[in-house]
Amino acid sequence: MGLSILLVEDEKNLALSLKRFLESKGHEAYVCFDGYQGLDQCLSTNPEVLLLDCRLPGIGGVELLKKAKAHNPDLYSIVFTAFGSIEDAVEVMKLGSFDYIQKPIDLQRLGQLISKIEENIRLKREIDYYRNREQTVLIGSSPAIAQVRESIQKLASVSIDKTPPTVLIMGETGTGKDVVARLLHRNSSRCNKPFIHINCISLPENLVEDELFGHDQGAFTGAKTAKPGLMEAADGGTLFLDEIGDLPYNLQGKLLTAIETKKIRRLGSIKDRKTDPWIIAATNRNLFEKVNQGSFRQDLLYRLNVFSIYLPPLRERKEDIPDLCHHFTKKFSLHYGKTIQGIKEEVIAIFLRYSWPGNIRELAHEIEQAVLWCEGDTIDLKHIRSGIKNDFKENTLEKQLAMDKGVLVEQLLQSSISLKELEAELIQKSLEKTKGNLSQAAKLLGVTRDWLRYRMEKKRQDV
Template identity: 40%
Template structure:
């Protein structure tokens, strides 16, 4: 079996050096040996090794000097110390300085292979963990947020201001607007990014299990509690806990959450020891907590503890200028994932998307784009490719079809949608000749170009590069 990992052996005794090379080479490792610490450091500077196996007592620079160099300059290289003078003091010193393990000579071949194998596996897992955290940071970083509308830009600036603080944040918004995405962006752009992010959907866990899920329990605390369990609050220590749909918590559990918010302490179910945690708390809900407080369905003191920094995420219908960018981004993403040709939306389809109310918000748009990538035969998505609910809105004009709901309507959003629809129709009618489209709309060409830029209207012939923002 070939391992391919590279190992540097630093050993002044020729017989030991040759024996170690034979053992490790026979196991499939790429082995290089040197007789002293100076030569060892020179090779470590010249070439990256996966593991260094060094004697403690060497002429000149000793094994601890090699270890200190590795910790400072080659942290990816795992170090194992060998010595014929094993003492508890030197063992503790080596481990404290960063050695993976400490072995006494003469070394048993089976033992050295076992320890080397474990050390390299530890290195691999550590690298995978760091890579995963880098990917998570990249995925949820601010540089990836899509959206240039005024509503989302304001949220973006607010997130930037509060991300690197420990203040409690309450995210408010309809289902599908991206509340968890915002929570993740805050965590992965804070000083807690190296710690865990523990999400808990309070509505998805049965009430009788949620307390144990959050706080944990001691062995024997209740029937079937056969062992001690650590809860989500303990798991999140050093990082962030995200309590989604917190409005669904029972009144009794709300009291316990209030205590955690106040002093970051609690007891496990059936336990007497008070546990203190270092966590940031982010909560979210799609319900009106102020109304629930008035109806005595949510504790007023808990509401004010949570509502330190409120962030309201607007529904998609209130950020219509972002629909084109989001749709294009999702089309690109699913085309790559599904290994399908890249699709583009016809002007008629984009017009319908802008007029649609999007009750499912961004999640509904994302699901629609996935469906269109899979089911659309040609390169261009036409009106016939859309589900029936979009056809029902096709014949009605934006102004005539707009109903005035009981709670009212955002006039600026409605005007923005209507203006965008007219610009698209003029561009389509003029075959995207902007000067002709401007004449149809009785506008100057420069005014039309400004409005197109403001509305993020892109030519249908190609997919323009996306700005480095997402949601």
């Protein structure tokens, strides 16, 4: 898979020789020649592996390793020690170094140690993947969710020898587009390769290109080393472009070219690099409208929308709410070490009547808060935010008023009273209730004071 390796060695000829050896094995190797420079580079670039001499000019190798491990406890390190320097070897092993090599360096042994580290990292990623896999589920039995599951299965059947078609997932914020993207990856032939997620709206515009395509050393001020972009990191796996509708317009053409040619060019580079990520994009925007407005490229939209999946808002699939409630109750109960067994039907009844503008994400947050407040074994109405309960009451009152108005109008139509008689009666009752105060009576009727005075004068003339 290739590792990012930082080599800190003051013997320049040895360092450059080791760099060539590591690059011949498919790794990306960067070299520093003194301790301070090595520490700065390590803290700023977060390499996967640190190779360093125990004795360095500036800050010593042991001190450098201490600071590097404090910054990144998962950092793998191999330390070079002078022949017979047992004290140094013991010290670095105590600091959690993966191993040490005595000088002169045996390249075969170094290669074996790097291979072991590579295997350890691969296994850790696989464990992390399966942990995430257990947490990635699509809850619900509504027709809309059944259709999404069918789409996932269709894409899973794509030949393993070919790149699956680009996928565009559409839906409001909080509907679970990221869950669907992870399920697509998990069920594909690329499931053992990286899943890289980038949110196009969370990065400043001047950083998006660097994140996607990477840069070469010296590409701009501060680019002390080369850095691969996420399209390279996702090679053979999946690149999930979340909120693609917010990708800067000037980068959309470059992304389109990268998708179609399966090649990218880092910032500051003149060399194209092959990369083959499966592109899955998601948006809560109407991209067709953005095309008409001139803020999204039509050709990129067509390229992304080869296979589309629509996730409806929660208010359009409320039959899934009970299942989601039980799922989140169990999930957060386990997370916070509680023994909550369920959620009362009256709570679910209120949830079924709520509009959920934040969709599943809002529901999950509501259940999480209820779990935190709950001291017993069942979530009750008292554990639910007052905002949702008040919304329920207001909606119920509004519906009741609307129904009462409907009944009243129906009764009036069936009676013999005329509209003129009804108006006169309403004016009379409002004046009686306000003791003749025209302004208050007008407010009670929902009209202006001048309109009320005009209607009273008109009534006197008619008499």
